[in-house]
Amino acid sequence: MPLLFESGWQHVCDQVLVVTAPPAVVLQRLMARNHLSQQAAQARIDSQMPLAQKVARADVVIDNGANIDKTKAAVLKWLKTITK
Incomplete structure (x- = not known):
């Protein structure tokens, strides 16, 4: 699946929102959701643009590392802010 920045489509968006979480949380969630080994999940993460670069390009950053509330x-x- 192409990702927004990696595929160069961010220019068609009015705003880009990036959702972050600590690396260990991202890894665990990916392993659980996709039933991947740690190695396979890490390889998938490593194939994407580094989070720091995504954050630098984002208009809005949402932290998803704490609780859902x-x-x-x-x-x-x-x-x-976008529905005013």
Whole structure:
């Protein structure tokens, strides 16, 4: 599946939102969701643009490393800015 920055499509978006989480959390979630080994999950992560580069290119960054309520609150706050 092509990713936004990697495929060069970010220019067609009004805003780019990047969702972050600590690397260990990302790895564990990917392994659980896709039933991947640690090595396969890490290889998939490594094949993508580094998170720091995505964050630098983003208009909005949402932290998804804590609990779901904080993530939902951040998303709702962002949605209010685009639906005025």
